Amino acid sequence: MTGPLDALTAAAGSGGGVTELEHGLRLVTDPTETERLLASKDTSTVRSARRTGITSWGPNGLDTWMAVRRAMRPFLTASRLTPAISVIAEQAERAVSAWPSPGVVDAGDATVSLISAVNTRHLLGETSEALSALVERELVLAGRTRWPLGRRRLRHAQRATYNAIRQHILTHPSPAGLRAVLTDHGFSEHTVTLTLRTMLLSSHHVPATALAWALHELSTHPDVQERARAEATAHPDPTADLPLCRAVIRETLRLHPPVWQLRRQLTAPTRGLPTGTTLLFSPYLNQHDPDAYPEPSRFHPQRWSPGFHPAPGSYLPFALGPRTCPASQLALTQLTVVLAAVLKNRHLTPHRDPAPTFGTLHAPRHLRLRVLPA
Ligand code: HEM
Secondary structure, eight states, X not given: OOHHHHHHHHHHXXXXXEEEEETTEEEEOOHHHHHHHHHOTTEEEOOOTTXXXXXXXXXXXXXXXXXXXXXXXXXXXXXXXXXXXXXXXXXXXXXXXXXXXXXXXXXHHXXXXXXXXXXXXXXXXXXXXXHXXXXXXXXXXXXXXXXXXXXXXXXXXXXXXXXXXXXXXXXXXXXXXXXXXXXXXXXXXXXXXXXXHHHHHHTTHHHHHHHHHHXXXXXXXXXXXXXXXXXXXXXXXXXSOOHHHHHHHHHHHHHSOSSOOEEEEXXXXXXXXXXXXXXXXXXXXXXXXXXXXXXTTSOOGGGGOTTOOOOTTSOOTTOOSTTSOTTHHHHHHHHHHHHHHHHHHEXXXXXXXXXXXXXXXXXXXXXXXXXXXX
């Protein structure tokens, strides 16, 4: 364990489910309270102070964003994804075939470039290495805004991403992917550009981190890896149901939720807490609760057998409530398809153990995998 997680674990242990960390800040770990408070219409996300003119959604920004969320819903739901799955699988196979074999891959770099290619193609209708590089730069700089120079660089990077997306729109008169959906709903070009930027940023490091953790777990659990590979190779059709591969992803997101903590603010008095209270939730802590998951630290995909439903408030890798991840179904489907593509093509063994981080993301820093032909 590392600092921030140790501190939260200790606080949660002394608290009893809803713990006052400091005046106006509560840590919520009780699953029932988590479900109620996180899903309440009276919790709002704490806005990032890093927004600048070009990334502003305007005076009615939240209403616009919630309308965009509603419009995107069909594009992101499992039943509508089937036609896109073959494209996702093909894109993943192309990326994996570039991995040295035999060789060693840096799991962080390899998964970011794979997932970014898959998502850029899904969202815009084509891959763009230049745009992926801009998204990567913006996210890296967003993590380093403590100094004025850092903030200035971030503003430049935000403008560069925004302008590159606008340029893409101008040079591709026929909209494809998510852009086509948003254009059909009559959203302005600025809103379409901002939405594509938000979706590209959100679909870059977070799902890539989940994939890196999944590959780490499979490299250290060769028995599960072999069974998942057998399942994937027995079903050449990428749209086939792959229950074990899907369980590997679900279990990875339980054991290693990339978004390991969430903040919300109360906009009305709720359950005895005053307006303005900041609530801190930790998917990591709730998902390691031994009452919900026997042997919680064990990687055990088999626990996701048909009929297993985690208790309310005990599984929240995508958050819960009005600001839950709008792409959770896309992410689960996509990661399952990508995992199957990796396993069909490559065999994974450990090379360098990860140093788990608990910063903005819970990520497997320094993870290296030895890769062999499957
Ligand atoms: C394993 C993959 C993913 C995980 C674990 C994940 C998790 C999350 C979580 C926990 C949040 C809430 C964050 C907060 O409230 O602080 C969130 C929000 C969001 N996610 Fe995801 N996500 C994943 C993949 C994706 C993908 C692939 C996309 C886009 C294609 C996406 C788009 C978004 C957006 C736009 C939001 C902001 C929603 C809002 O504020 O209303 N996510 N995600």
